[in-house]
Structure formats: C-alpha cells, structure tokens
Amino acid sequence: MLSRLSEKAARPGWTTASWWRRPVGPVYLASLTLSLGKGAWFTCWAMFFLHSVGLSTTEFGFGITAAGVVGMLAGGPLGYLADRVGARETLITLGMVQGLAILSYMFVHGFWPAVLVTCVMIAADRATPGIRIALISGLTTGEERMESISTNRAMTQGGIVVGALAGAYVLALDNSVGYLGLVLVYGTSSIGCSALLRRVPHVESLNERKVRRSVLVLRDRPFLLITLFNGLLALSWGMLDSGVPLWITQHTQAPLWVMGVLMGANAVVVVLFQNRVSRMAVTVRGAARLGLWSGVLLAVSCVVFAGTDGGSATTVLLLLAVGAAVHVVGELFFVSSGFGLSVALTPDDAHGEYQGMFSTGQAAALTFAPGLMTVLLVDGGVAGWFVLAGLYAVGGVGTLAASHWALRRGCGTAGRSTA
Known part of the structure; x- marks a missing residue:
C-alpha cells in the first residue's frame, strides 16, 4: 500500500487528469x-x-x-x-x-x-x-x-x-x-x-472594469531597457538556427548532419530543464542574476565555437559539442530570466501591453539575426564570434543593471495595479 501511494505521489503532474483540468x-x-x-x-x-x-x-x-x-x-x-x-x-x-x-x-x-x-x-x-x-x-x-x-x-x-x-x-x-x-x-x-x-476561463478586461488609461509601458524606462538587453540575448536563437550552420559549412570540415544532432539535443535539454531553471527566476533579483550568467555563458560558447576554425575533424566535433552544451545552458538562463523579469515587473492589469512590448525585443532578434550572423560569422570569421560574444556580455550586464534600476524605482512588487 505504501509503495503504491509513493508511486502515485511520484507521478509527474502531466500524467494526471486533474493537472490538465x-x-x-x-x-x-x-x-x-x-x-x-x-x-x-x-x-x-x-x-x-x-x-x-x-x-x-x-x-x-x-x-x-x-x-x-x-x-x-x-x-x-x-x-x-x-x-x-x-x-x-x-x-x-x-x-x-x-x-x-x-x-x-x-x-x-x-x-x-x-x-x-x-x-x-x-x-x-x-x-x-x-x-x-x-x-x-x-x-x-x-x-x-x-x-x-x-x-x-x-x-x-x-x-x-x-x-x-x-x-x-x-x-x-x-x-x-x-x-x-x-x-x-x-x-x-x-x-x-x-x-x-475557448475552454479557458475568461480573464476580466480593462473595458469590463471600466478602466480608462493610456499606454504605460512606454513610460517605464527600466522595462524598456530590459527589453532591449533581452533582445540581445535572444540572438542566441538565431545563432543556433542560422549562425552555427553557416559557420560549419563555411569555416569547418564538419559534416552538416552534426547540426541536426546539436539542434535535437538543444530541444531535448530545453524540454527537460526549462521548468527547473525557471524556479530560480521567481524574484526580480534571481531573474536578473540569470540574465547576467546567460550573457556570460553565451559569450563563452562563442569563444568555443571560434576555436573550431581550421581544427582537425575530431577537435572540431568535440568543440562543437562543448559549445552547444554551454549555449543551451545560456539559453535556458536567458529564457527564464526573461520570463521572470517580464512578469514580475508588470502591473497586474497590464500584462498584455508589457508582454507585447517585451516580445518586440525577441521579435527583432529573430528578424535581424540571419543577416547579422551572415555578416559576423561568414564574412567576419573568428573576429565575428568575438563581436557576438561582446553583444551577449552587454546583454547580460545590462539586464542586471536595468533590473536593479527597476527595483530602486519600486517596480517588481507583487500585485501592482494601474487602476
């Protein structure tokens, strides 16, 4: 009986009907x-x-x-x-x-x-x-x-x-x-x-609450800065999707199928560990620290990838694997940091406009990353990796500084309301 109860308690939540209800x-x-x-x-x-x-x-x-x-x-x-x-x-x-x-x-x-x-x-x-x-x-x-x-x-x-x-x-x-x-x-x-x-419960809107107000997020300068720095960290998506494949084909002798393995491993790690890492971002300070470490790790991954230039086949494959492993940890930290900061620094009745603005930084990264990666990594070679590492470092340090600014202004308090 006890073993059956402990087994039931150990079951993941998503395997139970109540979790989905x-x-x-x-x-x-x-x-x-x-x-x-x-x-x-x-x-x-x-x-x-x-x-x-x-x-x-x-x-x-x-x-x-x-x-x-x-x-x-x-x-x-x-x-x-x-x-x-x-x-x-x-x-x-x-x-x-x-x-x-x-x-x-x-x-x-x-x-x-x-x-x-x-x-x-x-x-x-x-x-x-x-x-x-x-x-x-x-x-x-x-x-x-x-x-x-x-x-x-x-x-x-x-x-x-x-x-x-x-x-x-x-x-x-x-x-x-x-x-x-x-x-x-x-x-x-x-x-x-x-x-x-349509099965999701309705969330009361500003119109239903008779709230009339202008756009708030454009006056929230710390949040706008965090959006900008998070956008720099979001280049990590384009780096894996377009930057690394371009680098492999133009500057290494590694087979292109390696890219499929790296991307598959990245996805598996995200699925397995995103929840766990996000638990460290439930406070503004915790999320800010994750943003800093994300920038550091993404910069380190750039240095590792740069080391594959002109290397032997075994060395290149090893460095690609190490670089991808460091990159995915940096990506987990960046995504969790973004979740934590964008939610904690948002007034309770302005999640739509704040999240909409926050997604602008990430959308900009997705839009311009392919062209940027081509210029930096195909045309710039090894030097381009160090420029990209610098962008990530700026993103990480900037996220931490802007988050501290937001806290000094009294943002990030639970239950903030604009009404």
Whole structure:
C-alpha cells in the first residue's frame, strides 16, 4: 500500500487528469497543437516559397524580412488590445486570422500576394507568445505563474521538435502535394488552437472594469531597457538556427548532419530543464542574476565555437559539442530570466501591453539575426564570434543593471495595479 501511494505521489503532474483540468490546461493543449504545425512549417517554408509559390531566393529573403519587421511592430499594439478587450479573446482571434492566412497560401501565386499573406501570418505568430503569457498570468498567481509559463515553453518546444520531424519528411518528398498538405496541417492546427482556447476561463478586461488609461509601458524606462538587453540575448536563437550552420559549412570540415544532432539535443535539454531553471527566476533579483550568467555563458560558447576554425575533424566535433552544451545552458538562463523579469515587473492589469512590448525585443532578434550572423560569422570569421560574444556580455550586464534600476524605482512588487 505504501509503495503504491509513493508511486502515485511520484507521478509527474502531466500524467494526471486533474493537472490538465486546471484553468491553464487548455492553454497547454492549444500551445502543443499549434507548435506541432509550426515546427513542420518552419522546417520547410523556404522550399515551399521557392518551389511551390515560385519566388526567387532574393524575393524570399526580402519577403520574410518585411514580414519580420511587421511582426516586430505588431506586438505592442496587439498586447495593449489584449488588456483592453481580453487576452483569451485576442488569442482566439489571432489564431483564426493566422490559420486563415496560412490556408490562403494554397491559392497564392506571385511575390506581392505572398508578402502580404506572410506579413499577416508573421504578425500573428510573433504577437501570440506574449499574449499567451499575459493570459497565463491572468489565470495564475505566485510561483504557480512562473511554473505554468515555463511548462508552456517546454510544451511548445516539444511540439516543435515533433513537427520538425514531419517537416523533414515533407522536405524529402519535395513535391507540391507535400507542401500543400503541410499548409493544410499548419492552418488547421492554428484554427484548432483557437478552438481549444475557448475552454479557458475568461480573464476580466480593462473595458469590463471600466478602466480608462493610456499606454504605460512606454513610460517605464527600466522595462524598456530590459527589453532591449533581452533582445540581445535572444540572438542566441538565431545563432543556433542560422549562425552555427553557416559557420560549419563555411569555416569547418564538419559534416552538416552534426547540426541536426546539436539542434535535437538543444530541444531535448530545453524540454527537460526549462521548468527547473525557471524556479530560480521567481524574484526580480534571481531573474536578473540569470540574465547576467546567460550573457556570460553565451559569450563563452562563442569563444568555443571560434576555436573550431581550421581544427582537425575530431577537435572540431568535440568543440562543437562543448559549445552547444554551454549555449543551451545560456539559453535556458536567458529564457527564464526573461520570463521572470517580464512578469514580475508588470502591473497586474497590464500584462498584455508589457508582454507585447517585451516580445518586440525577441521579435527583432529573430528578424535581424540571419543577416547579422551572415555578416559576423561568414564574412567576419573568428573576429565575428568575438563581436557576438561582446553583444551577449552587454546583454547580460545590462539586464542586471536595468533590473536593479527597476527595483530602486519600486517596480517588481507583487500585485501592482494601474487602476
């Protein structure tokens, strides 16, 4: 009997029905559903545009950059709208808009129609994570809030990995039927995400509370600085997605399949450890320290990767593995720091606008990272790694300094309200 009780107590929460019946349960399911389609889509969307839509590589590059800028600028206004009319309702609408935009790719031909649809799709995609955090923040309090946000991140990462495997299969087929099927899967997963969110309890909006106020986050200078420095740390995503593969192909003799192993290992580590690391970010001071160490570790990973230039095959593989291991710890620290600071420094009735603004820094990193990595690592060589290390160091030190400034101003107190 005792062994049975201890076994039951040791069961992970996600294996129990009660865990999923919590108010945030449908949010997890919605995130998982969307990330499956997202992982498949972004694995091979470049080939879809080049082979099915008929764009040139230059047109594709211009189109995704333009869409990225639109997505970067959309986060703040859509976040404020979420506070005004409701985070759940805004997420449901964004999911429907994104799904319909994706499905319209089946009928899109030519450059400008593809750019227009992509701008709509990317704007919804980039705004959704911040508003989702705002929704979770409205459904939870205290330490449960941070645990729920980091759990959602792990769910999303796991779904993207599984989806990417499906996308790899579509890439192997490399035909119009496979790409159109992928469009259908991603579009329906986005709409399905909206349907699941209807099961989430409603979070009272500013309109329902009769609160009238202007935008607050633009006057919160410490928070804006933290957003900027977090954006520098967010370059770590682009570093792994585009920087390291470009470096491997241009400056080493390592086989490209190594990149798949490194990215797969990165995803597994994030899924397994994001929750645990996030427990160190429940306070502003704890999250600030994680931000500092993130910058240090990401800088160290750059130095390690720089050491692969001109090395022997065994040395290169070993250094790539070490660099990726240091990088993923830095990424865990950076993400957890961002969660902790962006939530703890936000007034209780302004999570949408603050998260929308905070996501702007990360969206900027995602938009400009491919071009920056090309300039620094392909053209700059080893020196480019040290410039990138310097950017991470600035991001880490700046995060710590700006967080201390926020605390001196009295920010980060639980239950702050703007009403």
